[in-house]
Structure formats: structure tokens, C-alpha cells
Amino acid sequence: MNRETIKREKPLFIFDMGGVVVKSFHCVHAMAASLSLTTEQFFAISASVPERDNTDNPYNIGLIRHLQEGRITETGFWNSFQEATKTAFPYINLKIPEAYLRGEASLWGAYFYPQRDRAVWSILEQLKKQGYRVVCGTNTLEAHYRYHKKQGDYDIFDRVYASHEMGLIKPEGSFWQYILESEGFPAAQAFFVDDLEENAQAAERLGLRVHRFIDAAGLEQALSVQGYL
Known part of the structure; x- marks a missing residue:
């Protein structure tokens, strides 16, 4: 041709x-650090929510996938994230600020400066x-x-x-x-x-x-x- x-x-x-x-x-590393989590812990908690597909990409499974598909809001993400931590990782003492749980502020946007x-x-x-x-x-x-x-x-x-x-x-x-x-x-x-x-x-x-x-x-x-x- x-x-x-x-x-x-x-x-x-x-x-x-x-x-x-x-x-x-990329903003997950900074987000995780602000919650006293490692990046690996952040992805593990998000991925602990069952998802229909298997993939090595942590953005394409669990809660992050749901968020990117518009199936949950950011408020829904953080509330589910907190519950998933209690269920699957009870040894992690996670404290998510109420402003994120109530949707008064955006943690996904706080460290996003492309x-x-x-x-x-x-x-x-x-x-x-x-x-x-x-x-x-x-x-x-x-x-x-x-x-x-x-x-x-x-x-x-x-x-x-x-x-x-x-x-x-x-x-x-x-x-x-x-x-x-x-x-x-x-x-x-x-x-x-x-x-x-x-x-x-x-x-x-x-x-x-x-x-x-x-x-x-x-x-x-x-x-x-x-x-x-």
C-alpha cells in the first residue's frame, strides 16, 4: 500500500x-503513603474484592476496575476499600479520613498532576x-x-x-x-x-x-x- x-x-x-x-x-504510591500503606498493600486490598477476570494489571481488577468502569463512585470505592481491609487484612490498622468516606474530598485527585x-x-x-x-x-x-x-x-x-x-x-x-x-x-x-x-x-x-x-x-x-x- x-x-x-x-x-x-x-x-x-x-x-x-x-x-x-x-x-x-501515577498517583497510587502517594495515595497509599498518605494512608500509611505500601503500594503493594493498596493494590492487594483493592484486588481482594472478587472480579470476573484474571490479570496481572492491578488497575484492571477489583475496586480499581469498578471505579474505572463507573460501577462505583469514589465514595463507594473508599467505603468498600475500608470494609475489604477489615475482612481480608484485619492486621492492617487502616484509618481513612472521613472527608474521603463522605465524598467531601477526592484522594484520587489529591496527588494527580500529570x-x-x-x-x-x-x-x-x-x-x-x-x-x-x-x-x-x-x-x-x-x-x-x-x-x-x-x-x-x-x-x-x-x-x-x-x-x-x-x-x-x-x-x-x-x-x-x-x-x-x-x-x-x-x-x-x-x-x-x-x-x-x-x-x-x-x-x-x-x-x-x-x-x-x-x-x-x-x-x-x-x-x-x-x-x-
Whole structure:
């Protein structure tokens, strides 16, 4: 397939947010420390709530999964987290501040300060200028979604597909199928960018063109070689 053929197809670009468009976005370590927990304890407590899928990714099981799927609110998360600690880890003396249990403050938002990757943002601007449709497909939760929206991190996208609003998360195939059906694109005409190998592989199995993100330079080279830039 030559460069001109690719351009005539006008593919749909689907970009992940955390780890691609923004960096320094992890907050669990700081959250756990504020509760006098180790990161390992935090993930273990969250994962102790039964979930239907087995995965090595601690964000995709238990209470964190429920939060990202929009099945529980942040208040529900902390109350369930506290109960799970009492049941599965009674030796841990966990004290969650009442402000979080009552929803008066957001601990998930308290330590969340991602920084936009300017080089990736420039690539997004180039794709947009060429008339491509560019959407965001992200596993997220309400507090983080609100932060990105306030900072304008979603402004460049034609549409944002957020897991907590969709009720679906990566790497479930239904996550991409929902986006493709909503956008009216076949899988072969979509190009997906994500930093996690499990997500990249899942999208590739569905027939999407995929780039496993390492850095902006590698992304720009891949897009240029394939005729998109």
C-alpha cells in the first residue's frame, strides 16, 4: 500500500491518554503513603474484592476496575476499600479520613498532576491539520477525567471515550468495538496508540493498526513511515 492510498483512507486515530499524551500521571504510591500503606498493600486490598477476570494489571481488577468502569463512585470505592481491609487484612490498622468516606474530598485527585508531553501534542496537532479524525480512548476515573478536562488535555480530540462513562475498560475487546461502532470505522481503518503492551496486543487481535508507544520520536517515525505525517 503506497503513501497516497493510505492518505485517501483517512483512518481513525485512537490515542491513549496516560503514558502517551501525558506523563507523570501515577498517583497510587502517594495515595497509599498518605494512608500509611505500601503500594503493594493498596493494590492487594483493592484486588481482594472478587472480579470476573484474571490479570496481572492491578488497575484492571477489583475496586480499581469498578471505579474505572463507573460501577462505583469514589465514595463507594473508599467505603468498600475500608470494609475489604477489615475482612481480608484485619492486621492492617487502616484509618481513612472521613472527608474521603463522605465524598467531601477526592484522594484520587489529591496527588494527580500529570504533565502534557509537548512533543506528542505537536504530533496530534499535525494529524488534526491534515484532516484526520483523532479521538481519545482512555481507562480513567471521574476525578482524573475532571482534572484532564479542566487542564484542556482533551481539547484537541474530536471525541473522548472514557472508560468510566462507557462502562468498559481496556484490554477488553468491547472497549474498541464500542469506539469503532460509534465512529463508524472498521477495525482495519483505525490506528491505535497506547503505552501498555497488553492493550496494544488486544487491539491488534481485533485488526486495528497499532503502535506501542515508547516516546514521541518513535511515534513520529512510525507515523511518517506509514505515510500519515
